[in-house]
Amino acid sequence: MRLTVIAPTSDPAILDLVRDEATGWASPGTAIDVAGLPTTAAIASRHDTALAVPDLLAAIGTAEESGSDGVLVSCAGDPAVHEARETAAIPVVGGFQPAALTALSLGERLGFITVLPSVVPMLRALIRAEGLTGRVGTIRALGSDTLDVHDTGALTGLIRAQAADILLRDEADVIVLGCTGFVGAAARVQQDLADTGFDVPVVDPTGAAVLWLESLVRLGVRSSRTTYHPPPTMTWLA
Structure with a gap:
């Protein structure tokens, strides 16, 4: 199993901490990739969240395209998690x-x-x-x-x-x-x-999220398409 942890920060030291923490919680056989956001220092407000969401969605998409089995957004505010579930074909969770x-x-x-x-x-x-x-x-x-x-x-x-x-x-x-x-x-x-x-x-x-994400992957489930509808193509606006 391969999981991607996306930390909404550009601080290399924080990314190293995130990597060590997630790897320590992961089960044997689970590989952990860690990605940051170059333009984000941290998320500590709604304003921070709004600014980070586009980059988070892009990073989640990149993780899925690279073959990741699931994504953890390493933030207890769950930024971009529900939005990403509308398009991701793999499980996406946050810290909350x-x-x-x-x-x-x-x-x-x-x-x-x-x-x-x-x-x-x-x-x-x-x-x-x-x-x-x-x-x-x-x-x-x-x-x-x-x-x-x-x-x-x-x-x-x-x-x-x-x-x-x-x-x-x-x-x-x-x-x-x-x-x-x-x-x-x-x-x-x-x-x-x-x-x-x-x-x-x-x-x-982090521990709860990594173990939860591993369980979702092993169960072979992803977000329900009756809750997380793929964004519709609005042809009538063209």
Whole structure:
């Protein structure tokens, strides 16, 4: 199996992190290709998303043409995912849907932790679209636009503090990381919480997405054409 992970960034260091993270989650025999977007630094708002969608759609098309069996858009905002499903003949997922649906099987209420306040409305919109409003207890943002994703200690500490507060306030039963840039943090936060008496799962969006995508490919399924209709040819406009 060959999967393509598209990271909406032009930062080579971030692309290396994405490659290592996705490869670490992939099953034996699954090859991981990673592609970036030369004109995009990151996606942290609706405006960023709108600017990135055309390049993401092109990159997804390129991945399919090159023989990839499935595509992961490495962003918890699921940018271009639903749009790409209308034309792609292979499964396409983002970071949000697999993580959220996996978390639903682990507990009653979900608590999301993301990077910036600008991402919170994006997650709220995705939660509404999936009909999950009644299952989400809270969405928290770390609130730092200067946080270095390479500084795993600082990152893990901030996530741990938010997760512990969520649990102390009884706002959620499962913690979902709402950013694919939280590389390697889920397992450490889960263990730290367990050490302080909170036996709750912490779901990593990249891990959930890679494993979900592998399952879709092995099942031999793709997006339904009664939901994701191919764009019609509007001959009457010619």
